Amino acid sequence: MELMKKIYDMAKADKKRIVLPEGEEERTLVAAEKIKNEGLAELILVGSEDVINEKAKELNVDISGIEIVNPETSKKTSEYAKALYELRKHKGVTIDKAEKMVLDTVYYGTMMVKLDDADGMVSGAIHTTGDLLRPGLQIIKTAPGINAVSSFFLMEVPNCEYGENGFLLFADCAVNPNPTAEQLASIAISTAESARGLAKIEPKVAMLSFSTMGSASHELVDKVKKATEIAKEQRSDIMIDGELQLDAAIVPKVAAQKAPNSKVAGSANVLVFPDLQAGNIGYKLVQRFAKAEAIGPICQGFAKPINDLSRGCSPEDIVNVVAVTAVQAQSK
Numbered sequence: 001m002e003l004m005k006k007i008y009d010m011a012k013a014d015k016k017r018i019v020l021p022e023g024e025e026e027r028t029l030v031a032a033e034k035i036k037n038e039g040l041a042e043l044i045l046v047g048s049e050d051v052i053n054e055k056a057k058e059l060n061v062d063i064s065g066i067e068i069v070n071p072e073t074s075k076k077t078s079e080y081a082k083a084l085y086e087l088r089k090h091k092g093v094t095i096d097k098a099e100k101m102v103l104d105t106v107y108y109g110t111m112m113v114k115l116d117d118a119d120g121m122v123s124g125a126i127h128t129t130g131d132l133l134r135p136g137l138q139i140i141k142t143a144p145g146i147n148a149v150s151s152f153f154l155m156e157v158p159n160c161e162y163g164e165n166g167f168l169l170f171a172d173c174a175v176n177p178n179p180t181a182e183q184l185a186s187i188a189i190s191t192a193e194s195a196r197g198l199a200k201i202e203p204k205v206a207m208l209s210f211s212t213m214g215s216a217s218h219e220l221v222d223k224v225k226k227a228t229e230i231a232k233e234q235r236s237d238i239m240i241d242g243e244l245q246l247d248a249a250i251v252p253k254v255a256a257q258k259a260p261n262s263k264v265a266g267s268a269n270v271l272v273f274p275d276l277q278a279g280n281i282g283y284k285l286v287q288r289f290a291k292a293e294a295i296g297p298i299c300q301g302f303a304k305p306i307n308d309l310s311r312g313c314s315p316e317d318i319v320n321v322v323a324v325t326a327v328q329a330q331s332k
């Protein structure tokens with residue numbers, strides 16, 4: 001993908017510190033060598049130094065110069081435990097519990113990001129989406145003005161005239177099962193920011209529904225209408241419109257008929273789905289039927305960037321997600 005090359009260049013131009021809590025994992029070590037050689041980020045691997053060095057030797061990868069931190073022996077562990085206790089005591093976390101929690105490498109990595117010992121985190125080659133998101137949601141929290149962490153996919157559809165010549169952002173396809181109108185508005189705003197910051201395109205955001213501008217009435221449509229109003233009110237600098245059916249959002253002829261006064265309809269390049277069922281099914285339909293490339297899910301809305309990997313990821317996928325996270329960190 002052409003965009004990935006641009007993201008690599010952006011990452012190299014202002015190197016950020018990215019922590020990898022799955023430092024003992026083999027694909028992570030192969031990726032670490034490439035990230036180091038390409039100069040995409042300053043990495044911190046979490047795990048046992050002995051295990052990591054032994055595995056790197058077996059794999060014949062050179063990770064010399066990359067920092068390794070072991071929660072079992074690090075001087076920082078008790079500082080992180082105390083900070084975690086302060087952040088979560090109102091939720092019943094005791095100091096004993098916090099001391100145990102920070103020995104978990106994902107919690108340790110999350111605390112590094114929280115306390116500015118790292119600029120971002122990438123995990124998920126072994127852990128589930130929930131294992132990564134929960135510490136992030138509990139500790140990193142959302143960016144100012146954003147009330148929901150969400151995710152998006154960069155979709156590149158071959159031989160396609162829609163969006164930016166087949167390039168679009170889809171959200172939310174991985175995090176919020178049933179967003180409220182306020183959360184849906186946040187998803188729209190975050191994805192517009194991601195379109196500007198990461199994809200370098202001017203967003204035209206379509207709030208998708210099974211109705212176009214009042215063609216159907218239902219409480220599900222009302223939610224999308226309300227979300228559109230909230231997002232428009234909060235961010236007059238972003239082109240957002242809805243509610244729109246998918247064809248009205250992307251096909252100029254349909255837009256001219258169904259939503260003639262909309263500046264977004266017919267040329268949307270950011271598609272906001274009304275819930276996770278629609279979003280997750282929607283991106284997979286396009287990926288499979290149209291043979292589109294789908295990069296993601298990329299998390300957005302966190303106060304500092306953390307990103308998930310698929311457990312079936314390749315070292316190349318890890319390199320890409322680290323580069324994306326590093327670029328997200330540049331604007332924090």
Ligand code: ACO
Binds near residue numbers: 149
């Ligand atoms: N934004 C901000 N904060 C949130 C969000 C959100 N979207 N969701 C939950 N939180 C907060 C809660 O307020 C809570 O904060 P608190 O503890 O300080 O009060 C904390 O996060 C934990 O909330 P829970 O409700 O206990 O978290 P939950 O167990 O529901 O987990 C999760 C949240 C992991 C995001 C869940 O919603 C989830 O599993 N989502 C779907 C993930 C998924 O399976 N995706 C599909 C697969 S991915 C793919 O196919 C590409």
